[in-house]
Amino acid sequence: MSRGADGTLAVPVPNDRVRATYDRTAGLYARTVARLEAASQRWALDRLDLPGATVLEVGCGPGRTLATVAQRVGPDGRAVGVDAAPAMVRAARERLAERGPEASTAVALGDARRLPLATGAADVVCAMDVLDLFDRADLAAVLEECRRVLGSDGRLCVVTMDRAAVPDSWFLRAYELAYERVPGFARVGCRPIPAVEAVRAAGFDVLSTAERERAGVWPVTVLTAGPAG
Ligand SMILES: C[S@@+](CC[C@H](N)C(=O)[O-])C[C@H]1O[C@@H](n2cnc3c(N)ncnc32)[C@H](O)[C@@H]1O
Numbered sequence: 001m002s003r004g005a006d007g008t009l010a011v012p013v014p015n016d017r018v019r020a021t022y023d024r025t026a027g028l029y030a031r032t033v034a035r036l037e038a039a040s041q042r043w044a045l046d047r048l049d050l051p052g053a054t055v056l057e058v059g060c061g062p063g064r065t066l067a068t069v070a071q072r073v074g075p076d077g078r079a080v081g082v083d084a085a086p087a088m089v090r091a092a093r094e095r096l097a098e099r100g101p102e103a104s105t106a107v108a109l110g111d112a113r114r115l116p117l118a119t120g121a122a123d124v125v126c127a128m129d130v131l132d133l134f135d136r137a138d139l140a141a142v143l144e145e146c147r148r149v150l151g152s153d154g155r156l157c158v159v160t161m162d163r164a165a166v167p168d169s170w171f172l173r174a175y176e177l178a179y180e181r182v183p184g185f186a187r188v189g190c191r192p193i194p195a196v197e198a199v200r201a202a203g204f205d206v207l208s209t210a211e212r213e214r215a216g217v218w219p220v221t222v223l224t225a226g227p228a229g
Pocket residue numbers: 015018019022023033034037058059060061062063064082083084085088110111112113127128129130133190
């Protein structure tokens with residue numbers, strides 16, 4: 001499996017196949033991984049000023065965090081999810097419908113590399129455990145789209161595995177070994193990325209970073225950023 005100059009593993013399957021994996025496993029994902037991720041994603045939302053905001057979640061998956069966003073933006077806000085897997089979009093819509101109309105909500109089937117939103121339409125863009133499934137060129141395209149749809153005072157909020165935050169760690173070695181060797185693992189795409197560098201390269205100033213640990217073994221970085229300038 002190839003690596004970039006900075007050591008980041010390439011994603012050896014096209015995004016269409018990664019998306020197909022999530023489409024097939026949406027129900028299982030909602031009951032397992034999404035639950036495990038929820039606490040650190042809520043902790044990330046605590047870093048944001050959400051009441052009344054228009055919030056986009058890219059790659060919203062089964063909508064667990066999008067439902068929390070809908071509660072927190074309140075009746076004057078708007079919570080919009082975009083995901084490329086039809087089964088994830090259905091699951092997110094069901095979850096939002098179950099919880100009632102705390103806020104105006106919408107979930108669209110769409111590609112994070114070509115977001116179906118107007119320029120400057122969002123006050124906040126969240127990318128929760130999703131940037132780390134894109135290969136380098138796609139990662140740049142997704143972050144540029146996040147930058148495009150954010151207003152000039154907007155905020156980007158990212159939760160991701162960050163390679164630079166865990167250099168020389170047993171976690172990085174074990175995770176990357178498994179990603180390379182375990183059959184089928186690479187079809188989920190997720191592996192640690194150079195998060196801060198990628199966000200800066202897309203025209204953001206990084207405002208904060210913090211490390212969280214899931215289940216005592218899984219480190220993630222929570223990052224907030226705003227348009228540079
Ligand atoms: C690891 S899951 C994270 C889901 C959710 N953010 C969460 O944490 O529960 C990644 C999500 O990205 C979606 N995805 C994959 N490729 C995508 C693309 N090109 N555009 C939008 N979503 C995509 C998948 O369908 C999946 O729902």
